[in-house]
Structure formats: C-alpha cells, structure tokens
Amino acid sequence: MLSQTHIDTVKATIPVLASAGTAITEHFYNRMFTHNPELKDVFNMSHQATGRQPAALFNAIAAYATHIDNLEVLTGAVMRIAHKHTSFNIQADQYAIVGHHLIETLRELLGDAFTPAIEEAWGAAYQQLADIFIQIEGDLYKANAAKNGGWEGFRKFRVAKKQTESELVTSFTFVPVDGGNVVDFLPGQYLGIKVHPNNHEFDEIRQYSLSTAANGQSYRISVKRELGDVKNGVVSNYLHDSIEEGDEVELMPPAGDFHYQERQRPVVLISAGVGLTPMNAMLDTLSQGSQNSIFYLHACRNPQQHSFAEHVAGLTETLNLTHYTWLEHGAPENAERVLAGQMQLGQxxxxxxxxxxxxxxxxxxxxMMFIKEQLLGLGVSDDRIHYEVFGPHQSF
Ligand SMILES: Cc1cc2nc3c(=O)[nH]c(=O)nc-3n(C[C@H](O)[C@H](O)[C@H](O)COP(=O)(O)OP(=O)(O)OC[C@H]3O[C@@H](n4cnc5c(N)ncnc54)[C@H](O)[C@@H]3O)c2cc1C
Ligand code: HEM
Structure with a gap:
C-alpha cells in the first residue's frame, strides 16, 4: 500500500526523471538485456534499434508518476498496455525482473540523489503498478482459456492458405495444429505471432490485426512487406519469403481494445495502406447482418498496392456501404468513387x-493525425474518433 510520503516522494522526483528523459529507459533496456538476455526473445529488438519502445515505456512511467494519486485517469492506457502485454505472453514473474532493473537504473543514473527514501517510494510505486497489470493480464489469460476454442500461452498453428492481396500485402490463414476450434474475437483486434526467422538470433513476436470476420475455425492476417532504407523488417519479410502453406507458427489468442462497438448509429471506417486490415474485419463482420449506414474511406499509394479492392466493392451488395478510395498516384480518370491525391474529407x-x-x-x-485534424475541423467530437497504431501507441 502506498503511503502519502511515497506519493509525495515519487511526485517530487518527476522533474529529475524528466530532465534525464529517455536516457533512463535506454539505460534500463541495455541493463536488462545484459543481465537477462532471455528477454531478447520477448521484446521487439528492431524497436530497440529504432528507439520506439524506449519512448513508449518512458511516457508510461512519466504518466504513472504524474497521476499516481488519481490512477483512474490511466485506466484506458493501462487496459491498452495490458492487452498488448498479453499478446506477448508476459508473465507475472517477469515484473520482478523489470522492477529490479528499473530501480537499479535510477540508482546508477541519479547517483547520490537516489536516497533510501526515493528507493523505497519508487519500489512501492512500481509494485503497485505491477500488481495492477498482473491482475488484469491474469484475468485476460483466464478469460481466453475459458472460452470456446480458447487457450493459454502460445499455441501451434499451421498455415492453411497463403494468398497475395496486392504488391506488398500477403494474407496468411492459420488453423490449429491440434485440430481444435479457435476463440472468437471482436473485429479490430489483433493477435501475437511468434516466429524464429532464418539466421536470426532471437525469437520475434509481432502483432497483426485479424483481417476478416471471426469464424471459430481459423484466423487470417494480412501482412505488408516492410522495406527499410537501413534494414528491411525482420518478421514481415520472413513471413513473405519463408513461410509457406503447411508451415507452423505460434499464436497468442486475440487481444486489443480497438474494436468495432455496436451503437446503432452510422459508422465511418478510414484507413491508409495496410491499416485496412482491421477495417476489413469490421466490414466482413458487419456484412453478416448490419442495417447500419457504413462508410469506408481508404487511402493508398497506387492501384498496385490497393488490397481487397474488389472484395470491398462486392460488399455493397450485402451492406448499406458507401466507399471512396484516394490514390496518390495512378488514379484512373472518371472512375467512380476514386479520387486522386491525399484524402481530403472536405471533398x-x-x-x-x-x-x-x-x-x-x-x-x-x-x-491519422492529418485525418483527425480534418474531422475535428468538420465538427466531429473527439470521443467519437477511435484509432489503432501499428506499433507502440502514440497519443495525439
Ligand atoms: C496492434 C497492431 C496491429 C498490427 N497489424 C498489422 C497488420 O494487420 N498488417 C501489417 O502488415 N502490420 C501490422 N502491424 C505491424 C506489425 O506488427 C509489424 O510491426 C510490422 O510487420 C513490421 O515488423 P517487421 O518485423 O517486419 O519489422 P521490424 O524488424 O520490427 O522493423 C520495423 C521497422 O523498422 C525498420 N528497421 C528495422 N531495423 C532497423 C534498424 N536497425 N535501423 C533502422 N531501421 C530499422 C524496418 O525497416 C521497419 O520499417 C500491427 C502492429 C500492431 C501493434
Ligand atoms: C509496470 C511495468 C510495466 C510498464 C509500465 C510497461 C509499459 C509498457 C508500454 C507503455 C508499452 C508500449 C505499449 C504499446 O505498444 O502501446 C509496453 C510494451 C511492452 N512491454 Fe511492458 N510494461 C511493464 C512491464 C513489462 C514486463 C514485466 C514485461 C516483460 C518482460 C514487458 C514487456 C513488454 C513488451 C515485450 C512490450 C512490446 C515491446 C515492443 O513492441 O517493442 N513489460 N510496456
């Protein structure tokens, strides 16, 4: 239990943490991976190279310290992180490892300023947050295991179908190796996949949104090949180049707090590039019986990179669907509902x-920032705008 002294002490150290900035989390990760190299099989090591994850963890800790006496403000963020953690199969005992390296990092970086009182306060504060995550994640694991087709931990799946959707996107349909059912999910949710790419030192875990409706038997994801200036994406290229029908991968049950919510009111789905995967799952689910008025707006670089174009056009037969596509290049002249250039909602x-x-x-x-700004400008209220980041979450 946190005392008022603990709370005051944690709050008083915020300026010190802020001045050290992401140096704290970088130091923390270096330390943790040196002492506990087994965790390299859990974390996305490309995010470590690009610095994206250190920023996300630092922001979470800074937000926690700021709101330590009013944690309700953080409920949404805590749920989002807990869902993400479960897709990596994070376990209760790993919180002690992370907590230890966090405290030792503060000691090493703050030097004499890291007094016994600060150590005690941060130890208690970390434990309080860890207990919250352990409880929520434990409940999510149990709930998944109890559902029809559910399971706990990584489960082996076989690739039943590999299908090219466009120049850069390929879909993979997975069925359980044990022949059982699979747990249903809400359209918009993702799953965690673990692979061991050829000639790669570690296991790698990534998240992919389910790209069609739940069916109880299989899961489909649609993966964009990530090509980089410095280095190509590890898992997406491995899936495209080396995973074939009949091969096995390991999956965690679906997770995620971004999903379609039935509210009996019009829905506007807006995506760009491979961000269309959760939208396609929502459209396919809605096509099973929704009377709602649905709009689907998609932005894409060119026609060669436009996945699911024919599929979406076909959905107009079963759905009350209006769809528009913006093509940056190669928009055909006078094509119906195809616009050239960037997505401008004013059109x-x-x-x-x-x-x-x-x-x-x-x-x-x-x-998404560009679109949200347009929506706010057109009078849409913030609470009706929901979004998913395909990486460590960012608030905007
Ligand atoms: C909730 C969620 C849902 C998602 N859904 C989908 C989906 O439906 N479809 C989909 O395709 N993706 C999806 N993603 C993204 C996916 O999880 C992966 O992040 C993506 O496939 C890239 O993984 P990778 O291993 O190929 O790239 P990584 O190896 O993780 O690299 C990421 C990026 O960093 C660059 N990079 C790597 N190493 C370095 C380095 N040393 N220096 C500089 N740059 C480097 C790579 O070029 C790449 O662009 C989703 C992500 C989340 C969080
Ligand atoms: C109280 C302690 C913790 C906090 C505050 C925390 C916070 C976070 C945050 C903010 C993210 C980014 C979420 C997002 O993608 O939006 C994250 C991701 C992650 N966390 Fe934690 N976490 C904690 C404990 C742990 C533990 C114990 C582990 C396991 C060793 C762990 C493993 C991971 C992994 C693997 C990711 C994804 C990394 C990536 O995508 O690069 N976390 N965590």
Missing part, C-alpha cells in the same frame, strides 16, 4: 454522418 463531407457517426482510423500515425 465528400456533405455525405458523411459528421454529427452522429463513429469514426475508426488506422494507418501511419502522420495520416
């Missing part, structure tokens, strides 16, 4: 349910 704002609709966004962060 179609008179048909959008701006006053009452729910808006779901997925795509690169820059794209």
């Amino acid at each position: 179609i704002s008179e048909i959008l349910p701006l006053a009452e609709g729910d808006f779901y966004l997925c795509g690169p962060v820059g794209f």
Whole structure:
C-alpha cells in the first residue's frame, strides 16, 4: 500500500526523471538485456534499434508518476498496455525482473540523489503498478482459456492458405495444429505471432490485426512487406519469403481494445495502406447482418498496392456501404468513387454522418493525425474518433 510520503516522494522526483528523459529507459533496456538476455526473445529488438519502445515505456512511467494519486485517469492506457502485454505472453514473474532493473537504473543514473527514501517510494510505486497489470493480464489469460476454442500461452498453428492481396500485402490463414476450434474475437483486434526467422538470433513476436470476420475455425492476417532504407523488417519479410502453406507458427489468442462497438448509429471506417486490415474485419463482420449506414474511406499509394479492392466493392451488395478510395498516384480518370491525391474529407463531407457517426482510423500515425485534424475541423467530437497504431501507441 502506498503511503502519502511515497506519493509525495515519487511526485517530487518527476522533474529529475524528466530532465534525464529517455536516457533512463535506454539505460534500463541495455541493463536488462545484459543481465537477462532471455528477454531478447520477448521484446521487439528492431524497436530497440529504432528507439520506439524506449519512448513508449518512458511516457508510461512519466504518466504513472504524474497521476499516481488519481490512477483512474490511466485506466484506458493501462487496459491498452495490458492487452498488448498479453499478446506477448508476459508473465507475472517477469515484473520482478523489470522492477529490479528499473530501480537499479535510477540508482546508477541519479547517483547520490537516489536516497533510501526515493528507493523505497519508487519500489512501492512500481509494485503497485505491477500488481495492477498482473491482475488484469491474469484475468485476460483466464478469460481466453475459458472460452470456446480458447487457450493459454502460445499455441501451434499451421498455415492453411497463403494468398497475395496486392504488391506488398500477403494474407496468411492459420488453423490449429491440434485440430481444435479457435476463440472468437471482436473485429479490430489483433493477435501475437511468434516466429524464429532464418539466421536470426532471437525469437520475434509481432502483432497483426485479424483481417476478416471471426469464424471459430481459423484466423487470417494480412501482412505488408516492410522495406527499410537501413534494414528491411525482420518478421514481415520472413513471413513473405519463408513461410509457406503447411508451415507452423505460434499464436497468442486475440487481444486489443480497438474494436468495432455496436451503437446503432452510422459508422465511418478510414484507413491508409495496410491499416485496412482491421477495417476489413469490421466490414466482413458487419456484412453478416448490419442495417447500419457504413462508410469506408481508404487511402493508398497506387492501384498496385490497393488490397481487397474488389472484395470491398462486392460488399455493397450485402451492406448499406458507401466507399471512396484516394490514390496518390495512378488514379484512373472518371472512375467512380476514386479520387486522386491525399484524402481530403472536405471533398465528400456533405455525405458523411459528421454529427452522429463513429469514426475508426488506422494507418501511419502522420495520416491519422492529418485525418483527425480534418474531422475535428468538420465538427466531429473527439470521443467519437477511435484509432489503432501499428506499433507502440502514440497519443495525439
Ligand atoms: C496492434 C497492431 C496491429 C498490427 N497489424 C498489422 C497488420 O494487420 N498488417 C501489417 O502488415 N502490420 C501490422 N502491424 C505491424 C506489425 O506488427 C509489424 O510491426 C510490422 O510487420 C513490421 O515488423 P517487421 O518485423 O517486419 O519489422 P521490424 O524488424 O520490427 O522493423 C520495423 C521497422 O523498422 C525498420 N528497421 C528495422 N531495423 C532497423 C534498424 N536497425 N535501423 C533502422 N531501421 C530499422 C524496418 O525497416 C521497419 O520499417 C500491427 C502492429 C500492431 C501493434
Ligand atoms: C509496470 C511495468 C510495466 C510498464 C509500465 C510497461 C509499459 C509498457 C508500454 C507503455 C508499452 C508500449 C505499449 C504499446 O505498444 O502501446 C509496453 C510494451 C511492452 N512491454 Fe511492458 N510494461 C511493464 C512491464 C513489462 C514486463 C514485466 C514485461 C516483460 C518482460 C514487458 C514487456 C513488454 C513488451 C515485450 C512490450 C512490446 C515491446 C515492443 O513492441 O517493442 N513489460 N510496456
């Protein structure tokens, strides 16, 4: 239990932590991976190379310290992180390892300023947060295991189908090796996949949104090949190049707090690039019986990279669906509902349910910020805008 002294002490150290910035989390990760190299099989080592995860953890700790006396503010963030953790199969005993390296990092970086009182306060504060995550994650694991087709830990799946969707995106359909059912998910959720790429030192775990409706028998994901200037993406290229029908991978049950919510009001799904995967799962689910008015707006670089184009067009037969596509390059002239250039909602704002609709966004962060700004400018309220980041979460 945290005392008022603990709370005051943690709050008093925030300026010191802020001045050290991400140096703390970088030092922390270096320390942890040196002493506990087995955790390299758990963390995304490319995120370590690019610095994305150190920033996410630092922001979480800074937010926690700031709101330590009013943790309700953090409920949404805690649930999101807990869902993400479960897709990595994070276990209760690993919190002690992380806590130990966090305290030792503060000692090493703060030197004499790290007094016994600060050590005690941060130890207690970390334990309080760890206990919250351990409880929520334990409940999620148990709930998944108890459902029809559910399981706990990584489960072996076989690739039943590998299908090219466009120049850069390939879909993989997985069925359990044990022949059992699979647990249902909410459209928009993702699963964790573990692979060991050829000639790679570690196991790698990544998240992929389910890209079609739940069916109780199999899961489908659709993966974009990530090509980088410095280094190509490890897992996406491995899946594209080396995983074939009949091969095995390991999956965690579906997770994630970004999903379609039935509210009996119009829905606007907006995606860019491979951000269309959760939208496709929502569309396929809605096509099983929704009377709602649905809008699907997609932005794409060119026609060669446009996945699921025909599939979405076909859904207009079963859904009350209006769809528009913006192509940056190669937009055919006079094509119906295809616009050239970047997505400008002003071009179609008179048909959008701006006053009452729910808006779901997925795509690169820059794209989502651009669209959110447009939506706010058109009068859409913030609480009706939901989004998923395909990486460590960022608030905007
Ligand atoms: C909730 C969620 C849902 C997702 N859904 C999907 C989905 O449906 N479809 C999909 O395709 N993706 C999805 N993703 C993204 C996916 O999880 C992976 O992040 C993506 O496939 C890239 O993984 P990778 O291993 O190929 O790249 P990584 O190896 O993780 O590299 C990531 C990026 O960093 C670059 N990079 C790697 N190493 C270095 C280095 N040393 N220096 C500089 N740059 C480097 C790579 O070029 C790449 O662009 C989702 C992510 C999340 C969190
Ligand atoms: C109280 C302690 C912890 C806090 C505050 C915390 C916080 C976070 C945050 C903010 C993220 C980013 C979430 C996102 O993608 O949006 C994250 C991801 C992650 N966490 Fe934790 N975490 C904690 C404990 C742990 C533990 C004990 C482990 C296991 C050793 C762990 C493993 C991971 C992994 C593997 C990721 C994903 C990393 C990536 O995508 O690069 N975390 N955590």
